[in-house]
Amino acid sequence: MKRLIYFAPLVLFVGLLAVLAYYNFHKKAQYEPREMVGRSVPEVVLNDVQDGTPASLKALIAASDKPVMVNFFASWCAPCISENPQLMGLKAKGVTIIGIAWKDEPQNTLKFLAQHDNPFVKTLSDPEGKMALAFGNTGVPETYIVMPDGTITDKISGPIVPDTFDAVYAEVSGKK
Numbered sequence: 001m002k003r004l005i006y007f008a009p010l011v012l013f014v015g016l017l018a019v020l021a022y023y024n025f026h027k028k029a030q031y032e033p034r035e036m037v038g039r040s041v042p043e044v045v046l047n048d049v050q051d052g053t054p055a056s057l058k059a060l061i062a063a064s065d066k067p068v069m070v071n072f073f074a075s076w077c078a079p080c081i082s083e084n085p086q087l088m089g090l091k092a093k094g095v096t097i098i099g100i101a102w103k104d105e106p107q108n109t110l111k112f113l114a115q116h117d118n119p120f121v122k123t124l125s126d127p128e129g130k131m132a133l134a135f136g137n138t139g140v141p142e143t144y145i146v147m148p149d150g151t152i153t154d155k156i157s158g159p160i161v162p163d164t165f166d167a168v169y170a171e172v173s174g175k176k
Contacts, residue, residue: 035136041070041150042134046124049106057131060098060122061146067153067172069097070144071120072132074104075112077140083159087119090165095172099123102132102140145172
C-alpha cells in the first residue's frame with residue numbers, strides 16, 4: 001500500500017498533462033469575437049483623412065443603396081499591404097469600401113494610399129482607436145459588411161486573400 005502512495009503524484013501529474021494536451025489539441029485555433037454582427041454601426045464621428053472634416057460612418061453607410069464594406073487598416077500593417085490588391089479588385093467590381101485608418105497618423109495613411117492605390121470611397125482617421133474599440137476589433141486588417149440601414153452582417157478577421165475573394169464578393173454583392 002505504501003508503494004501506491006509514492007506513485008500518486010506521478011499519476012496525478014500524468015493525468016494533468018493528459019487534460020492539458022486534450023485541451024491544447026481541441027481548442028479553437030483563433031479567437032474571433034463577433035459581438036457586433038447583427039447590431040448597428042456605432043455612433044462615433046471621425047475625421048476625414050483628406051481634409052479633416054468630421055464624418056459619421058453611419059451617415060456614409062446610409063447614403064448607399066447597397067451593402068458597404070468597412071475596412072480597418074493601418075499604414076504600418078504588413079497584412080494590409082497584401083490585402084490591398086483584393087480590395088482594389090472589389091472596388092473594380094463596384095463594391096463600396098470605407099476605410100478606417102486605425103491608430104495611424106493621417107500623413108502616413110495618405111502616403112500609404114498613394115503608394116498602394118486607394119480602394120476606399122472615403123477614408124476616416126481613428127488615431128485613438130475609438131471606432132475600433134466600439135466595433136470590438138482585435139487588430140488590423142478587419143472588415144465588416146454593413147447593410148444600408150447600418151446593420152453589421154459579417155466580420156472578416158485578417159486580410160482578404162485571393163482564396164477568399166469570391167466568397168467576400170458574393171456576400172457583399174448579395175450573390176451568395
